[in-house]
Amino acid sequence: MLSKKLLGGKSGAAPYSGDIAVGHVTSPYISVYPWSSSGFGTKYANPATLPTFTGTAVAFSPDGANIAVGSGNSVRFAVYPWSSGSGFGTKYADPSTLPTGNVYGIAFSPDGADIAAAHSLSPFISVYPWSSGFGTKYANPATGVTATTGVAFSPDGADIAVTTTSTPRIHAYPWSSGFGTKYANPSTLPPAASFGVAFFPDGADIVVAHDSSPGISAYPWSSGFGTKYADPSTPSGGSGNGVAFSPDGSDVAVAHGSAPDHCAVYQWSSGFGTKYAGPSTPPTGDGNGVAFSPDGAAIAIAHNFSPFISVYPWSSSGFGTKYTDPTTLPASTGQSVAFLPA
Secondary structure: OOOOOOOOOOOOOOOOOOEEEEEEOOOOOOOOEEEEEEOOOOOOOOOOOOOOOOOOOEEEEEOEEEEEEEEOOOOEEEEEEEOOOOEEOOOOOOOOOOOOOOEEEEEOOOOOEEEEEEOOOOEEEEEEEEEEEOOOOOOOOOOOOOOOOEEOOOOOOOOOEEEOOOOOOOOEEEEOOOOOOOOOOOOOOOOEEEEEEOOOOOEEEEEEEEEEOOEEEEEEOOEEEOOOOOOOOOOOOOOOEEEEEEOOOOEEEEEEEEOOOOEEEEOOOOOOEOOOOOOOOOOOOEEEEEEEOOOOOEEEEEOOOOOOOEEEEEEEOOOOOOOOOOOOOOOOOEEEEEEEEO
């Protein structure tokens, strides 16, 4: 097991240069920009075949060669080849067995061999082999879930976790080219409907964003849930909608629905530390998604009022001065955000 304070991140890594993707409510539903320490570059051209509805979730494959967008409507999600500097390729064919409801969460397995979609109708979670296209959908888990909202694989790919709006609000399974027997629920459940999940970078902890104060709950993880960590001493202030660890594991962020910050970030070391001060120029609306850049030097928040995406320098001092908005803004409410892997 790696150290709880991982190497890399804010500690001397080369500045990140890559891309940032925002899923949003109206057409074209996905906007992607080059990203560097200078901020946003010129927006990439839209894909030739657009997603069919709201960009509720967005994810790059671990090798950066593909980008997936979750949505409502009949097709549910779209996956495209991705080339940094060139943009979208031709949309891949849809899976033969589509997700059955609106897709609210997407995740690639760490080795890129599988893709998971959390969605609104039974069986509520669909996972497919992935190899430059969809394989045949894996069998549903023996112990099912309902009303899913988010999904994440553990960093070693051995487990998969799914958040839901109904009790127990978090489900987790072993994963090995299919679902294993569901892990026991945590002894202390998240207190309300859950909307996002993330594993610590070495897999030793798991955090859940949820409705109701404090907006975030965390547990040790080791092939099952440990005893819930104490809540942060300073609650986030609103319903937790998205959650992310910094790449070095020293901080954890929750995007939430309350002014003025709309995103709370805490120091992390086997539990919540001090909450950082909010940004001097906060997001203009509810925080729906949050992501750190792969070098840990920037934090991005997708939110529901213009400019719909806000990005800030990030360091051990907390939020820096907000980067200039992109010249071409996302078309409407930012639902999700992801950086291209380094």
